[in-house]
Amino acid sequence: MATTQLEDPQNDVETTSEMPTTADDSASKVGFDEMGLSESMLATLKSIGYETPSPVQGGVIPIALAGNDVLGQARTGTGKTAAFAIPILETMEDRGKGAAPQAIVLVPTRELAVQVTDEFQRLAGERKFRCVAVYGGKPIKAQISKLERGADVVIGTPGRVLDHIGRHTIDLRTLRVVVLDEADRMLDIGFRPDIEKILRQCPAKRQTLLLSATVAPPVKRLAERYMHEPVMLDFSPKNKSVDTIEQHFFTVDGDRKYDLLNRLLEREQPSQTIVFCRTKRGCDKIHERLSRKRKGIGCIHGDLPQGARDKVMKAFRAEEITLLVATDVVGRGIDVSSISHIINYDIPQSSDDYVHRVGRTGRMGRDGVAYTFVTREEGDELTRIEILINKVLIEDKIDGFEAARPTQKRAAAAVKFYGAGTQASDNEEAVEAPVEAAPAPEAPKPAPFGRRGRSKHRRGL
């Protein structure tokens, strides 16, 4: 039976707060039945297969239930959604028909709005509860009429939420809880002004829950400004990427990627896959070519009409689509437990994005595999990823697609430039790699792993 230990169950919880909290490394050992949850909630959790709280849930639920603001550093997934949804549902007041929302959840993408809404509905079980997803790209009228009928919780992307506020179709004055999900991502996208406008519409006396993969200075500033003595919980693992995910890479020339993809799919016969691509155009191209000879291919990116996007996600969840070609729209947070393979057709732009993409697989404790296509110019990016996850990706080969560049050099360069302390403890490759094998300075062609940091520094600023 499935458990709720979706995110790094072995990972310890670190609390960093001046106030004493209940969240320590024993938090995950506390059962749902020891959290003071209602009988109906416990019954619902049981019926949907939630047996043991994940560390995130173990940490967040009791603290949120006690009414505290929470600043949680945690990656995406059902574990996190339930962590804020359960306390919201448990403290729900019966305000009668057509009442204004009691909670609002802000998320960075429309797909996440849909996913979080579905999760709320699932966790609400039999109880009387209404939640409405509010996001752009779709006719606003349907959303308005739903809101008029009354919504206990509104889940949305900031732009459309603001639109509703302007039309007075959402009233935030009697709100109890605000959730900022994927806060770092929302700030990245440039939602800061929108988020602040929305927060200013909320009552001062409220509970604010902020979840973020990283707590960089911009996130901290937001928290300082809009949160009240937040309890800080850090669920970020020492080991950035989940151990149940096998991570490989191929070196390949750009113009041979498509052939390699086909060969890899033939070899792997994956049950469900996301192929991540850097550009929307690239997605379209790969999607079109793959669809010519295969069935169950889907495509999603920000240029597609929202109706099509929603449909594709639904079909993907229903496993009618088994291979999804996507941009980073779905790089974060999307939770489809049957995804067995992640293929980075293009290496992600930032190593954080890599961690998020790869985290789409290996969910619900299942195994997952990730493959990253690396061209000979992209050595730096690969190294940066390896430094971040503190692991050396295993090189894979398929006949006819030989490496453009030897692995030894790559690992050696990593050791040389980042120091021996960064090598993967569970991977002997990096340890054994001779430092002398680093790219020779007199090499005529640009050494991919060579002097990356320096040239950047020189040019930078």
Place this chain on the structure above:
DNA sequence: AAAAAAG
């Protein structure tokens, strides 16, 4: 330069 998101 690309991606996301309000229309």
